[in-house]
Amino acid sequence: MSLKHAIMVLLETEAGSGYDLLKRFKQRLGFFWQASHQQIYQQLKVMHQAGLINCQLDIQQGKPDRKVYAMTEAGHEELLAWLHKACKPQKINDSLLVKLYGGHLLDKSTLLAEVRQHKSQHEKALLIMRDIEQQYAQLQGAERDNLALPFLTLRRGILGEQAWLAWAEEVEMFLME
Amino acid sequence: MSLKHAIMVLLETEAGSGYDLLKRFKQRLGFFWQASHQQIYQQLKVMHQAGLINCQLDIQQGKPDRKVYAMTEAGHEELLAWLHKACKPQKINDSLLVKLYGGHLLDKSTLLAEVRQHKSQHEKALLIMRDIEQQYAQLQGAERDNLALPFLTLRRGILGEQAWLAWAEEVEMFLME
DNA sequence: TTCTTCATGTAACCAGTTACATGATTCG
DNA sequence: CGAATCATGTAACTGGTTACATGAAGAA
Numbered sequence: 001m002s003l004k005h006a007i008m009v010l011l012e013t014e015a016g017s018g019y020d021l022l023k024r025f026k027q028r029l030g031f032f033w034q035a036s037h038q039q040i041y042q043q044l045k046v047m048h049q050a051g052l053i054n055c056q057l058d059i060q061q062g063k064p065d066r067k068v069y070a071m072t073e074a075g076h077e078e079l080l081a082w083l084h085k086a087c088k089p090q091k092i093n094d095s096l097l098v099k100l101y102g103g104h105l106l107d108k109s110t111l112l113a114e115v116r117q118h119k120s121q122h123e124k125a126l127l128i129m130r131d132i133e134q135q136y137a138q139l140q141g142a143e144r145d146n147l148a149l150p151f152l153t154l155r156r157g158i159l160g161e162q163a164w165l166a167w168a169e170e171v172e173m174f175l176m177e
Numbered sequence: 178m179s180l181k182h183a184i185m186v187l188l189e190t191e192a193g194s195g196y197d198l199l200k201r202f203k204q205r206l207g208f209f210w211q212a213s214h215q216q217i218y219q220q221l222k223v224m225h226q227a228g229l230i231n232c233q234l235d236i237q238q239g240k241p242d243r244k245v246y247a248m249t250e251a252g253h254e255e256l257l258a259w260l261h262k263a264c265k266p267q268k269i270n271d272s273l274l275v276k277l278y279g280g281h282l283l284d285k286s287t288l289l290a291e292v293r294q295h296k297s298q299h300e301k302a303l304l305i306m307r308d309i310e311q312q313y314a315q316l317q318g319a320e321r322d323n324l325a326l327p328f329l330t331l332r333r334g335i336l337g338e339q340a341w342l343a344w345a346e347e348v349e350m351f352l353m354e
Numbered sequence: 355t356t357c358t359t360c361a362t363g364t365a366a367c368c369a370g371t372t373a374c375a376t377g378a379t380t381c382g
Numbered sequence: 383c384g385a386a387t388c389a390t391g392t393a394a395c396t397g398g399t400t401a402c403a404t405g406a407a408g409a410a
Contacts (some may be wrong), residue, residue: 001368001369002270002272002275003369003370005272005275006272006275008279009275009278009279012279012282017389017390018389018390018391019388019389019390028278029274029275029278031269032269032270032271032274032275033269033270033271033274033275034268034269034270035370036370036371036372037389037390037391038370038371038372038391038392039369039370039371041390041391041392042391042392043369045391060388060389062378062379063378063379063388063389064377064378064388064389064390065389065390066388066389066390067389067390079279079282080282083276083279083280083282083283083287084283084287086291086294087272087273087276087291089295089298090269090270090271090272090273091211091270092208092209092210092211092267093179093209093210093211093267093268094209094210094267095179095182095183095264095267096264096267097206097209097210097330097333098179098182098183098186098206098209098210099260099264100326100329100330101186101205101206101326101327101330102185102186102189102256102260102326103260103326104323104326105189105256105257105260106260106261110260110261114263114264117263118266121266146281148351149277149278149279149280149281150278152277152347152348152351153274153277153278155344155347156274156344159340159341159343159344160337160340160341160344162340163336163337163339163340164336164337166336167332167333167336167337170329170332171329174325174329178396178397180397180398194361194362195361195362195363196360196361196362212398213398213399213400214361214362214363215363215364215398215399215400216397216398216399218362218363218364219363219364220397222363237360237361239406239407240360240361240406240407241360241361241362241405241406242361242362243360243361243362244361244362268370355410356409356410357408357409357410358407358408358409358410359406359407359408359409360405360406360407360408361404361405361406362403362404362405363402363403363404364401364402364403365400365401365402365403366399366400366401366402367398367399367400367401368397368398368399368400369396369397369398369399370395370396370397370398371394371395371396371397372393372394372395372396373392373393373394373395374391374392374393374394375390375391375392375393376389376390376391377388377389377390378387378388378389379386379387379388380385380386380387380388381384381385381386381387382383382384382385382386
């Protein structure tokens, strides 16, 4: 399991509530790690019980109370241990490709419609990433240096999406024949 | 769940045992769908109970008996229904990127070692796919036409791996500084 | 003799999804 | 007046992993 470790990477630099983490997931790890709020809240509970993080209640006015979690020493050690051991290759389970593989059972226009639908989502994702890339390009000095590693993960997203779209071109070419 | 449908895509063209399916997964869908033998055997049991597939015992000499599964009419309908409805975008959970994102907690050489380890696996995968691509290139006529869709899924693998490796170059460049 | 292939499964556990559930504030 | 944001969770279910389990044939 790595949701635990993904949460710890996010908490390491700054404490936060379940809700905060949900937003950080979307903003920072969203292109390569997805987690629902249910998963996050439950995982935080488990991690708290295991002593990897501690929790402080933040009573707010006009807004619901927040449970602010922060890394403990034990959590920090666990994170470092995880970072040091090799992780296994990413598991891919792509149902669009399964569908395409069995696509002889469908007519080409149905397949084409679905591929195009996915394509528009990938295009959108690429645009957003391109935008963040532009912002990064304008940074300088320490700020830029600090974001070098997150930038590399963004580059993975960009190159990945470009490859996906190049592939979609080939598929469209075939399906339009 | 789509393991069910992946199995049906494989059974649609030819009946087979759990063991056969395991091999087909590796050979045909391996680059975009992974399933363990435990998953497959259990899923087949469930699908059999649900009437999507039927089962015939094949008693062999010198080898263990085989349970040969084949699609039923109900299974065929279910598969077509699945093929016709849109599938959601692929979920990505890539722990290597989480690690890289939190890589400031590690020294560059440790990160570099891990990236290179993954790189060699991706290179190997690409070589295998390239090889299959070559075999396809030599086909002609009906045989080639029948494999057009599987070939497109292979292309996805090839373009995906190339993009991964191009990204790895960027990462190495940064980590060797 | 050891490794690989053939061929099947169970059980316990861990991870993830879907549905259900609440309730205030702020913006248009 | 309705939608979005803030903020939290539980429960049931489905899907996937790890460990355990067996046993023969054939190749190196």
